[in-house]
């Protein structure tokens with residue numbers, strides 16, 4: 234059996250395979266020809282249940298693990314369900330990372346998020362900014378859980394020699410995104426609101442905040458390519474930012490979405506709603522130096538996503 238054939242036989246567990254990131258990783262692995270992709274739905278395996286997770290790893294013995302399961306949401310959900318965001322994310326990552334070490338997983342990739350960095354960290358965000366200042370209060374519980382995940386990978390590497398790595402994606406969008414206005418992130422929320430205003434013939438659409446925060450957006454298919462690339466080639470102890478390295482204001486994003494959707498009404502900003510961190514742009518020099526660069530332009534990505542979802546709203 235050739236080296237490549239052997240690699241394609243690797244038993245790969247994708248935790249969170251029905252989510253936006255997990256499903257993109259599964260698509261990418263399938264496209265590459267991986268034959269042994271292991272998945273479990275939440276009803277088959279609740280990842281907050283330690284015994285169930287340990288039993289699963291003992292029985293299935295995956296060789297590679299992509300940890301893309303998490304409780305995820307936008308500003309509103311992060312701020313309201315603070316205890317759940319902290320508890321569930323801590324449990325999921327601690328259970329999987331410990332089980333992976335106990336049962337000899339060869340390589341694990343943990344997915345964090347750009348919100349691990351301090352609210353007022355210098356921009357663009359370099360990996361070294363971690364733990365240099367206070368976090369954005371609205372998503373502090375989620376960020377603390379994600380920082381704990383990075384530290385689990387780091388300490389299991391130091392103490393036990395486990396090859397566990399971490400990737401920190403910027404804001405994502407793409408197939409499988411969440412369009413529930415109570416819990417969604419900014420890009421899908423804007424797409425849905427602006428589409429709905431167009432369909433209903435409304436001459437103005439109400440949007441949260443001032444529109445001035447600067448954000449960066451990465452198509453999830455680009456992230457999946459980065460994850461598989463890191464799994465194949467990167468064995469370092471430092472976590473790695475994954476983004477485009479380019480940002481724009483929420484106002485500019487909303488205007489771009491209006492163009493894609495074909496909405497010509499007015500954008501009315503509700504400044505009583507929180508803005509979140511003023512600017513979040515990743516420094517992506519580390520992953521660029523490792524041989525990966527984002528390929529999908531934002532406008533093209535939004536057009537792709539809109540054509541996929543517009544009939545489902």
Ligand SMILES: NC(=O)c1ccc[n+]([C@@H]2O[C@H](COP(=O)([O-])OP(=O)(O)OC[C@H]3O[C@@H](n4cnc5c(N)ncnc54)[C@H](OP(=O)(O)O)[C@@H]3O)[C@@H](O)[C@H]2O)c1
Nearest residue numbers: 249251252253254275279280281302303305346402404405
């Ligand atoms: N979305 C973004 O913009 C973004 C940005 C940066 C980083 N990330 C990171 O990427 C990862 C995945 O995010 P995503 O956007 O793909 O989230 P998502 O679409 O909400 O998917 C999360 C997945 O985790 C599963 N899950 C949650 N709790 C579980 C539990 N107790 N037991 C079993 N499965 C559970 C969910 O299962 P169900 O399908 O059953 O609910 C779902 O499949 C997260 O670590 C997140 O922090 C995301």
